[in-house]
Amino acid sequence: MAEALVSVTINGRRHALWGEETEVLLTVLRDRLGLTGTKNGCEVGHCGACAVWVDGLPQLACLTLLGSVADRTVTTVEGLAGWWRTLNGNDAYHPLQTAFVDNGAVQCGFCTPGMLMAGAALVRDRPGATAEAVRESLAGHLCRCTGYEQIVRAVLDVAAREEDPA
Amino acid sequence: MSSTAWLRPRTAAEVTMALGLPGARILAGGTDLVPNRTWELDTGTTWVGIGAVPGTREVRCDAAGRWEVGAAVTLAEVLAHPQLGRHYPLWMEAMRAVATPEIRTQATVGGNLCVDTRCRFRNQPPIWRSGLIPCFKSGGDRCYAAPASRLCVAMLVSDSAPVLMAMGAEAAVAGPFARWIALADLYSGDGDRHLTLNPGEWVRAIRLPAKPPLGAFRKWRPRATMDFPEVDVAVSVDCDEEPRVVRIVVSAVGPVPVRATSAETLLESGPWTSERLAEAADRARAAVHPYDNGQLRVWGRQRAVHGLVLDALRQVASAVVEKGAQA
Amino acid sequence: MTVPTAERITAPATRLAGPRIDAWAKVTGQALYADDIRWPNLAYGVLLRSPHAHARIVSMDLEPARRMPGVLAVLAGPGSVAPYGIMPSTQDEHALAVNKVVHVGEPVAAIAAETREAAAAAARAAAVQYAVIKPVLRPGPGKGQVEPVHPEHPQGNLFKQVDLEFGEVEAAFFDSWVREDSFFYQGNNHGAMEPHAAVAYWTPDGQVEIVTSTQTPHYVQRELSRALGIPAYKIRVRASVVGGGFGGKSEAFGHEVAAVLLSRACGRPVKITLTREEVFYTHRGRHPVSMRVRTAWNPAGELQAMDFRSELDGGAYSSYGIATTYYTGALQPVTYRIPAYRFHGERWYTTKPPCGPKRGHGTTQPRALVEIHLDRVARALGLDPLELRRRNLTPPHSITVNQLEVTTSGLAECLDAVEAMSDWRARRLQPEPNRGLGVACSAYLSGAGLPIYWNPLPHSGVRMAVNRDGGVQVFCGLTDIGQGADTVLAVLTAHALGLDPARIRVHTADTGSTPVDLGSYSSRVTMMAGHAVLMAAERMAALVTEAVAARQGVALGEVRREQEGFWGADGVIAWEQAVQWAEAAHGPLTTFGGYTPPPPIGRYKGSGVGPSPTYSFSACVADVSVDPVTGQVAVHRLWVAHDLGQPLHPSLVEGQVRGGVVMGLGEALMEEQAFNPDGRHRGPHFLGYRMPTILDVPPIEVALVGEPDPRGPLGAKEVGQGPLNPVIPAVLNAISAAAGVDLSETPATPDRILRALKTQPQRRTI
Incomplete structure (x- = not known):
């Protein structure tokens, strides 16, 4: 009775998953679907490395139950570029991915997927966001390598461009 | 991992019934229950969601101007609400202080009020706990934080609880006998069973006063975000009443938020000179006895109470002056 | 005042050197941890x-x-x-x-x-x-202890004791002004995200x-x-x-x-x-260390002698413990000129997770005490803390009392830079209430001079192959742990061969296919693998150039490069063409490079820890406020100057500096690997072990100073560890200036500050 068939769209593809409704999304993504881009840094919501989008909002996959995403859409770092292409009809990567590469926002890269998902939601919802807003939105994401500055720079870079497409 | 059932009843009565199942727990946002299961702290076998019950996801204002917020409304929804922020800035401050943006997207109003108590001798990962003789909250007969105590002293870490208490908010309890209770009456004082709710009862909504008092909130923690409180202080004053109503609530120092009544009495009448504010802070500190079960050292937490209360009182005092000037 | 030689890093970092070669894999979720x-x-x-x-x-x-x-x-x-x-x-x-x-x-x-x-x-x-x-929780002989940690270990719980003495220490103390301070530096964990x-x-x-x-x-x-x-x-x-190492x-x-x-x-x-x-x-993280320092001074504020004692809580196993113990005494004379120096170090077994190397390995703790001590000396002598430091810097191109060879040093420029950036004098003259500035210096090795196990072999080896497709394959045992070592290898190869970095493919960190590189520790990779790859590239360039010269019938010295290719009699010779000529002449093109550091000059027991081809230098100024009511510290800004010789990849350099500074900030303010009386960790998770979030990090201004070092590859020195070290004492000194009380241990959490405010009389002057 605890198991159920859960239908969920992940990175644009529909999956029918049979399993425990209370299994966390993190293990579903990593262990069952092989979507290992979403990282497990602490497994209990203390680090932010496993952030994904659920219906476009950043959530921690280690705290999200499979049953709670039934009939909803999940986007992981693997699907970020695809989401962007569908939206813009081009073949580019998400501008935040490019900005992370160009701004030196990536070091060991383990926090990067979570940072990208939180940052991409921010630049989508709040074009022209201030540095303060960027920092607030990344407050739940630990990074041990960069000192954060280059990540803020990358997000601001894109937030400014999104505000003024010219 | 043992199997956990997840029920999503559609009426309040069904929730009450489901809570009668063995090992039943309310599943609200899951931001506390889920990691507690991951760490094998919570072994509940039936999770009862309440979000499908009518009203639990609603925010509305009654004829008397009191706002009622459903228990399953998320913290992010509260913070984004067009009206609530204007009416209840103090509550907003506490909400913003909770955890992180992602967690606030999931966590709920009811979940934050009822969130399980925490203790440095229990809220630890599995290997850490595996060799310990169980404490009260783990089904045993002792307390590591307070060896002389006959009750669990795990702390209430809800940031909204002290603030809502200071504001004079109420909680709607659903169950066999639905009722409204003052928020202070929600907490039992026993860290193990920290809510006063009877079997089958659950918090359906909260109700905020039409004219909230002026107030201030202080959350003391090591980092600027993410951490649970090591001490929370909420202070409010309602000068429209005579004598004025003062509430000083200190929380995250035990299983229940503490009202510093002696300090409140001092400030109910007479001028709020800096000496008397300091005296009130002294009294508040004397009323509070944190146990050594937080992350920061207990002597620091005890001492912080004084400073935080003083700080909060000063803020309220100047707000009162400002308001008087405007009037 | 302007910053003399500083190149301030401004946003965004220059892209001259190109992005990290693994960045795209990491932003798309393709990188396999x-x-x-x-x-x-x-x-x-x-x-x-x-x-x-x-x-x-x-x-x-x-x-x-x-x-x-x-x-x-x-x-x-x-x-x-x-x-x-x-x-x-x-x-x-x-x-x-x-x-x-x-x-x-x-x-x-x-x-x-x-x-x-x-x-x-x-x-x-x-x-x-x-x-x-009964657990053994403290270093020392231990009263009431039931059983030593390792009963078979001959010295009880004492793992290692070391004593070193250089110069006339007692004589210097005899007729000088002397001050003594002690400090406990709490242990902490690397906290790599992976x-x-x-x-x-x-x-x-x-x-x-x-x-x-x-x-x-x-x-x-x-x-x-x-x-x-x-x-x-x-x-x-x-x-x-x-996904991050930091020594762990x-x-x-x-x-x-x-x-x-x-x-x-x-x-x-x-x-x-x-x-x-x-x-x-x-674990294998930073050792908790109890330290005592005693120094002797002449009236001119010049250091005459230092006596330093450290007691390390090693945890349950040895790990790098011998090296760590020596490191708590090794680098004091590299930062400041110390004519006479005595060091006593001991490391003890305890029943806690084993400590080991963490970024700054063993030098971070003594650096904290020395720099705190210098501030107190300056206070007692009535000197500006910056001035006191300036009077005592180890001169460039000198040999320290403990026989370490210092080549270039930009430490004076580091101090100039942080002084200018922070507007030090003006701020100190007009202090705001509860607000203060603190300064500190540091030095760090650019690669350990000796390997972990004794051997006369190269510390780093590179095998380079150029295929007829014109691509370059570089094989090296180095390991990219997030710092960008693979990228440095590619950048240096491209630079040395005059090629587009896109031609370079690096193969690293595989004992089955790459020559040995000892690993990513002691800030050694750029120094050692850098030299090795430059050597291999130079040899490769010679092979190809010779083939071009032979085909063209010209002298070697007359061959000229044009873009990626060469000038020929009939126009440009593409790189691919040149490579094929070389392969026809020599067979498959493979060259090798290796690097062994210069031999240490010290000949005493323990002289193996501390030598390095060259040293990096850093300075930091912190501006903080302390709330006397809540004990909470607000760090307003950090200024950091670092001498790494010639920067090779600005964006990687910036990442190392900022990351190290923030890690130092965490050690200063919040991180502690502490234990309950039963030996259980106080919180083995990221709520109990608190690392700085983005909201805990203040603006950080970085200046790079110094000159190319003759011993570095293209003049480069290290940047991975050095910038962490000065941050902790700079913050602690600033807290002391702001709050008017001295802390005796790390981290400076609000509870500890409240206790210091309660138990110490508050100083009123700076």
Whole structure:
């Protein structure tokens, strides 16, 4: 009775998953679907490395139950570029991915997927966001390598461009 | 991992019934229950969601101007609400202080009020706990934080609880006998069973006063975000009443938020000179006895109470002056 | 005042050197960290770990675990056939404990199963009985102690004691002004975001394949060889993409040995991934150190002598402990000129997770005390703390009293830079209430002068191959742990061969296919692999140029480069063409490069720790406020200047500086690996062990100063560790200036500050 068939769209593809409704999304993504881009840094919501989008909002996959995403859409770092292409009809990567590469926002890269998902939601919802807003939105994401500055720079870079497409 | 059932009843009565199942727990946002299961702290076998019950996801204002917020409304929804922020800035401050943006997207109003108590001798990962003789909250007969105590002293870490208490908010309890209770009456004082709710009862909504008092909130923690409180202080004053109503609530120092009544009495009448504010802070500190079960050292937490209360009182005092000037 | 030679880093970092070569894989989720790896027929391993800090294993019944569903193999201790450990003289670890356990989380059994959950369930089913012994929680002879940590160790719990003395120490103290201070530096953890993980396969023909999150594949191979009792050539160690190291992944661990043994037992590849809790028990982080410093001064404010004592709490095993112990005394004379110097260090076993190397290895703790001490000296002598430091800097191109050879030093420029950037004088003249400035200096090695095990071989080797397709393949054992070592290798190759970086493909961190590089520790990679790759590239360039000269019938000196190719008699000769001529002449093009540091000049026991080809220098100024009511510290800004010689890749340099500074800030303000009286960690998770969030980090201004160092590759020195060291004392000195009280330990949490404010009289002047 605890198991159920859960239908969920992940990175644009529909999956029918049979399993425990209370299994966390993190293990579903990593262990069952092989979507290992979403990282497990602490497994209990203390680090932010496993952030994904659920219906476009950043959530921690280690705290999200499979049953709670039934009939909803999940986007992981693997699907970020695809989401962007569908939206813009081009073949580019998400501008935040490019900005992370160009701004030196990536070091060991383990926090990067979570940072990208939180940052991409921010630049989508709040074009022209201030540095303060960027920092607030990344407050739940630990990074041990960069000192954060280059990540803020990358997000601001894109937030400014999104505000003024010219 | 043992199997956990997840029920999503559609009426309040069904929730009450489901809570009668063995090992039943309310599943609200899951931001506390889920990691507690991951760490094998919570072994509940039936999770009862309440979000499908009518009203639990609603925010509305009654004829008397009191706002009622459903228990399953998320913290992010509260913070984004067009009206609530204007009416209840103090509550907003506490909400913003909770955890992180992602967690606030999931966590709920009811979940934050009822969130399980925490203790440095229990809220630890599995290997850490595996060799310990169980404490009260783990089904045993002792307390590591307070060896002389006959009750669990795990702390209430809800940031909204002290603030809502200071504001004079109420909680709607659903169950066999639905009722409204003052928020202070929600907490039992026993860290193990920290809510006063009877079997089958659950918090359906909260109700905020039409004219909230002026107030201030202080959350003391090591980092600027993410951490649970090591001490929370909420202070409010309602000068429209005579004598004025003062509430000083200190929380995250035990299983229940503490009202510093002696300090409140001092400030109910007479001028709020800096000496008397300091005296009130002294009294508040004397009323509070944190146990050594937080992350920061207990002597620091005890001492912080004084400073935080003083700080909060000063803020309220100047707000009162400002308001008087405007009037 | 302007910053003399500083190149201030401004946003965004220059892209001249191009982005990191692994950046795209990391932003698209393609990079494979060890736990992301899935080999066919993979099984999952879990370690059963001790819940006690100190206990005798009375009995162990693993039968119930064997009977659990999905279980493939169950192993009891010791697992390893011989004790292993990173330092050849102090090998004291087994993969699985046998008779007793000496820290919470020590592995006692290993289980492989079809899934991780099944293995974990089996671990819970195993029945181990312990007889608990009183834990040993403090260094020192220990009163009332029931049993030493390692009863067979001849000196009780004393792991190592070292004494060094240079110059006329007693004489200097005899007729000088003397001050003494002591300090306790709390231990802390690396907190790499990626927990350790390893995938291992014992192949049917008896070879070992292991992919692991490590900084040192070569040392892991050596240690596995010893632990498994098989020749090293049968073991191929590869580093996965590593999600941060900081010293925490620089030796072999029980889970790596266990993964191999479980694989042998069940005939399938086995993966073990640590939980965050297990990472805190695996540890090897910063040692807690109690320190005392005594210094002698002449009336001109010049340091005459220093007597430094350190007592390290080593935890349960040796790890790098000998080196750490020496490092707490080695670099004091590199920063400041000390005519006479005495050092006494001791490291003790305790029943806590073993300490080891963390960014700044052993130099961070003494640096904190020395710099705090200097501020107090300056206060007593009535000198500006910056001025006192200036009067005592170790001069460039000099030899220290402990026989370390300093080449270039930009420390004076570092001080000038942070003074100018912070507007030091103006701010100090007009202090705001409860607000203060603090300064500190530091020095760090650019690669350890000696390897972990004695040998006369190169510390880094590079094999370079150029194929007829015009691409360049670089093979080197170095390991990119996030700092960008692979990128540096590619950038240097492209630079040396005059090629587009897109032609370069690097193959690293694989003992099965790359020449040895000792690993990513001691800030040695750019220095040593850098030299090695430049040598290989120079030889490759010569081969190709010679072929061009021969074909064109011109003298070697007349061959001219044009873009990627060469000028020829009939126009431009493409690189590909030149390469094919060279291959026709010489056969497949392969060259080698290697690097061995200059021999240390010291000849005393202990002189092996501290020498380096060259040293980096740093200075930091912190501006903080302390709230006297809540004890909370607000760091408004940090200014950091670092001398790394010639920067090779500005964006990587910036990442190293900022990351190190923020890690230092965490150590100063919040991070502590502390334990309860029963030996349990106060919080082996990221709420109990608090690292700075983005909201805890103030604006940080960075200046790079200095000149190219003759010993660095293209003049470069290190940047990975140095910038961390001055931050902690700068922040602590600023807190002292702001609050008017002195702290006697780290971290400066609000509870400790409230206690200091309560127990100490507050100074009123700066």
